[in-house]
Amino acid sequence: MVLASILNSDLLNLAKVADTVAASGADALHYDVMDGQFVDNISFGLPVLSSLRPYTKQPIDVHLMISEPLRFVERFVKAGADLLSFHIESNSDPVKTLHCIHSCGIPAGIAVSPDTPVSSVMPLLSLLKKDDYILIMTVYPGLGGQAFMPRMLPKIRELSAVIQRDRLPLHIEVDGGINAETGILCRKAGADYLVAGSYVLGSAHPDAAVASLQLPLSGNDSDAAV
Ligand code: DX5
Numbered sequence: 001m002v003l004a005s006i007l008n009s010d011l012l013n014l015a016k017v018a019d020t021v022a023a024s025g026a027d028a029l030h031y032d033v034m035d036g037q038f039v040d041n042i043s044f045g046l047p048v049l050s051s052l053r054p055y056t057k058q059p060i061d062v063h064l065m066i067s068e069p070l071r072f073v074e075r076f077v078k079a080g081a082d083l084l085s086f087h088i089e090s091n092s093d094p095v096k097t098l099h100c101i102h103s104c105g106i107p108a109g110i111a112v113s114p115d116t117p118v119s120s121v122m123p124l125l126s127l128l129k130k131d132d133y134i135l136i137m138t139v140y141p142g143l144g145g146q147a148f149m150p151r152m153l154p155k156i157r158e159l160s161a162v163i164q165r166d167r168l169p170l171h172i173e174v175d176g177g178i179n180a181e182t183g184i185l186c187r188k189a190g191a192d193y194l195v196a197g198s199y200v201l202g203s204a205h206p207d208a209a210v211a212s213l214q215l216p217l218s219g220n221d222s223d224a225a226v
C-alpha cells in the first residue's frame, strides 16, 4: 500500500492536493501531526483534519508526532482518522494508548524513531490486532523532504522476521525519504506500507511516482540484499 504524505504539499490548496492524491493511485493519505514538543515543528491538527475528512473518500492515516498522544486519540478518530499511529518515545503509556485506539475501532500503529531500537516494540506485538502496524521512521521525524537512512533497513528485517515467525497479522510502514529506489529496499526488507511525501506530491507525474512504488518485486528481490 502507498500512502501519500501531504506535509510538504501545497497547503493553501488542500482540496486540490487531495484530488491529486486520489488521482495518483495512492491507496491512502498520510497526515502528519506535530506539536512543537515531541518534534521541533508544528504542522496541522484537528480542525484541518475535520475539514479534509468529508472532502476525500480515501482512508486517512494519521501519524501523531506529539508528546501526549493518549490525550488526543478520541478527538483524532472523531475528526476522521482511519488509521492512527503514535510514537513509542512519547510520554503516553503505550498499552493504554493502544487500548484507546482499539476501543475507537480503528487500526493502531506504533512508530519508532531512528534512534530507538525495534526491540522496544517487541513486547507490545502480542497486544496488536489484525491490520495494526509498526511504523519504522526512515528519517528523523519533524520534516518532509529528508534523505532516507539506509541504516534503518536492519530494523525492518528484524521486525519482519518476527512477524513472519509468529505469523502476526501486522503491517510494517516506512516513512521518510521513500522513492522508487528506497521503496524497493524497504519492501525487500519486509515493509508493505510505504509513506511517500515529496516523491509523490513534488512530482510532475504523481501517478508514475506511485506506480513506481507499486511495481511487483521480482523473484530475486525477495532476498534482502542490502
Ligand atoms: C516526517 C513525516 C513524514 C514526511 C515524509 O516527520 O512523518 O511523513 O512527511 O515526507 P518525505 O516522503 O518527503 O520524506
Ligand code: ZN
Pocket (backbone or CB within 6 Å): 005, 030, 031, 032, 063, 175, 195
Ligand atoms: Zn509521517
